[in-house]
Amino acid sequence: MIEHIRIPPDRIGSLIGVEGSVKEFIEENCEVALDIDSENGNVKLESRGDPFKALRASDIIKAIAHGFSPQNASKLLEDDDLVFTIVDLSHIAESPKELVRIKGRIIGKDGSTRETIEELTDSKISVYDESIAIIGYPEKVKIVESAIDMLINGAPHGNVYSFLERKRREEKLNTEF
Numbered sequence: 001m002i003e004h005i006r007i008p009p010d011r012i013g014s015l016i017g018v019e020g021s022v023k024e025f026i027e028e029n030c031e032v033a034l035d036i037d038s039e040n041g042n043v044k045l046e047s048r049g050d051p052f053k054a055l056r057a058s059d060i061i062k063a064i065a066h067g068f069s070p071q072n073a074s075k076l077l078e079d080d081d082l083v084f085t086i087v088d089l090s091h092i093a094e095s096p097k098e099l100v101r102i103k104g105r106i107i108g109k110d111g112s113t114r115e116t117i118e119e120l121t122d123s124k125i126s127v128y129d130e131s132i133a134i135i136g137y138p139e140k141v142k143i144v145e146s147a148i149d150m151l152i153n154g155a156p157h158g159n160v161y162s163f164l165e166r167k168r169r170e171e172k173l174n175t176e177f
Contacts, residue, residue: 062086063076
């Protein structure tokens, strides 16, 4: 399996890592070979073993490309049930100013809203460029997407937090029985 992935120029350094450490980590743990073109951001991923691990490598590269640190992106290797998904904001915002407003609502003051969503859903979120990337368990990612949708549509932050807390309580009740 060979896949070509394009990443933003400002994320190439994060993908390569200090002295190639991140690239080497991905290659060794995912049984792939990576050819990174630093000039145009093209990454060639070639599977050298387990195809599932190659798919994980692809998700890790895309997660780093969408603003995740290599440490957070590599969490995808820790549990096969974790998923990576992207919410594209480019078609939602009608102007650059509106995109900044939407991203600001999702991030919150000093990152407080993003952190609260992460804590209440046991997920990781990255707001980068015109997208929001999420790493988490499928049921939690759906809750994160609902919370993001509420914020995009102008719901007060308090209502979004209440929604997240209610979902967390429901989950605890369901796991107790």
